[in-house]
Amino acid sequence: MTDVSKQTIPETVLPSFDTPHSRRSLFAGTMAAGLGLSLLPAVAHADTPLDSIKTILTIARTAERLAVTFYTNGVQNAGTLGLSGAQLDYFKAALIEEQLHELFFTAAGAGAPLASTFSFPHGATTFTDLPTFIQTQQQLEGVFDSAFIAAVYEFSAMGRSDLARTACQIAMIESEHRVLGRAVLAGSMPDTYDPADNWTYAPQDLTSVGAAPGVVQAAGYLSPTDGNRYMYQQVYQPNADGSNGGTDILGLGLGAVAAKVLYQSGPFVAMGMGTGNGGGGGGAATPELGSGELLATGLLPIAGLLLYRRRKDAQARAARAARDSSQNQDPADATP
Numbered sequence: 001m002t003d004v005s006k007q008t009i010p011e012t013v014l015p016s017f018d019t020p021h022s023r024r025s026l027f028a029g030t031m032a033a034g035l036g037l038s039l040l041p042a043v044a045h046a047d048t049p050l051d052s053i054k055t056i057l058t059i060a061r062t063a064e065r066l067a068v069t070f071y072t073n074g075v076q077n078a079g080t081l082g083l084s085g086a087q088l089d090y091f092k093a094a095l096i097e098e099q100l101h102e103l104f105f106t107a108a109g110a111g112a113p114l115a116s117t118f119s120f121p122h123g124a125t126t127f128t129d130l131p132t133f134i135q136t137q138q139q140l141e142g143v144f145d146s147a148f149i150a151a152v153y154e155f156s157a158m159g160r161s162d163l164a165r166t167a168c169q170i171a172m173i174e175s176e177h178r179v180l181g182r183a184v185l186a187g188s189m190p191d192t193y194d195p196a197d198n199w200t201y202a203p204q205d206l207t208s209v210g211a212a213p214g215v216v217q218a219a220g221y222l223s224p225t226d227g228n229r230y231m232y233q234q235v236y237q238p239n240a241d242g243s244n245g246g247t248d249i250l251g252l253g254l255g256a257v258a259a260k261v262l263y264q265s266g267p268f269v270a271m272g273m274g275t276g277n278g279g280g281g282g283g284a285a286t287p288e289l290g291s292g293e294l295l296a297t298g299l300l301p302i303a304g305l306l307l308y309r310r311r312k313d314a315q316a317r318a319a320r321a322a323r324d325s326s327q328n329q330d331p332a333d334a335t336p
Contacts, residue, residue, distance in 0.1 A: 050154050051210040053163070057110035059209050060151065060167075063144055064102035065232040066118050066221060070126075070140060071095035072235055075252050077127040087187070090180045092257040096246075097173055099236045100261075104166070114213060116232040121220040123228040134185040139219065141178040142203075145171055147212040149204040175202055 051059075071094050074081065078088050120126040126136050148171035155164035182196040206212055216222055224230070236254055238246040244262065248254040 048207045050157055051208055053155070053158065053160065054109060054111055056151050056154060056163075056209045057105050057108055058112070058114065059147070059212055060170075061102055061105040061110035062114040063147065063212065063216075064098050064105060065113055065116055066216070067098035067140060067144065068095065068102060068235060069118050069230050069232045070120070070137065071098060072233065072250070072252070073127045073230060074133060074137075080128050081130050081133055082188070083130075083184070087184050089257050090184065092252070092254050093261055094177045094180070095252070096236050096254055096258050096261050097177075099234065100238060101170055101173075102234075103238070108163075113232075115222055117224045118221055118230050118232070119224045119228045120230070130188060131185060134181045137181045138178055140221075141174050141181070143206075143212060143215060144174040145178070145202050146204050146206040147209050148174065149202060150206050150209050150211075154209060171202070 071091055074083075074091050075088070075095055078084065078091075083091065120136060122132050122136065125132050127133060148167045151167040152164045152171070155161070155167060179196045182198075186194070186196060206215065213222070233250065235248070235250050235252060236246055236258065237249060245255070245259045248258065
């Protein structure tokens with residue numbers, strides 16, 4: 001599998017995550033460096049066997065559980081981290097989105113997660129010191145971005161354009177999380193601010209999704225010990241009818257934010273200009289899962305609407321084709 005990234009990370013600008021930094025020097029170095037991929041090795045893109053669909057879905061499910069665990073602890077320690085108001089809402093929204101991604105991959109056919117208990121390179125300090133929290137976020141989101149870019153390629157190579165599209169949709173949201181994290185840190189140290197959206201092309205530093213677990217393991221996220229053990233818990237359940245809002249399972253104050261997270265029950269593709277339950281100008285769920293999986297993710301009613309629309313569209317296309325054929329028929333060939 002040959003897949004050449006348009007941008008790589010110069011090693012000379014990557015800060016060491018293990019070297020102590022002051023808040024000011026940490027911010028200056030990591031914002032300039034891209035802040036996110038210091039745990040990623042310089043990977044030469046080469047022909048690599050494709051991962052199986054189930055392997056990709058299982059790794060993605062596990063990654064989303066790690067993300068949910070990270071953001072859950074960030075929200076729970078918001079006061080210590082100095083997060084409130086809109087900045088805290090950024091991370092609540094990210095938490096909801098990561099949970100919905102995890103539910104999607106589970107319903108789409110992922111296997112048992114590779115891990116549900118995690119560690120963090122800086123342990124409890126991750127959730128008491130804002131620069132450490134943001135740097136950890138940037139590293140994780142950098143891995144997720146890279147893995148989902150690889151997933152787009154792998155799914156496409158296997159002829160699964162439906163899953164490739166979903167991987168692209170999720171990669172775009174993970175990248176938003178990265179930018180918002182950088183903006184939050186910039187707000188606390190504006191005199192050393194660099195652009196939060198500082199990449200022209202999101203780097204792909206993983207040749208395949210299957211390479212991600214090894215990178216995450218080496219970075220210290222899969223080695224829980226006493227004092228550095230964080231268990232995944234589901235924090236949010238969307239409404240069964242696909243409407244906005246849902247159940248805040250752990251009481252983290254997600255309700256007001258959840259009501260504003262659009263299209264939250266699954267991947268959506270615009271189908272016309274009408275308005276729908278998801279908001280944002282209307283949309284319809286992609287019915288790529290079976291009815292049982294769609295029901296589990298709350299997509300079944302919307303999927304039925306999409307199938308109805310597809311039938312109507314097919315009928316309209318057939319009518320147009322018949323009309324065009326009739327209009328283009330040579331009069332000499334017409335049947336008396």
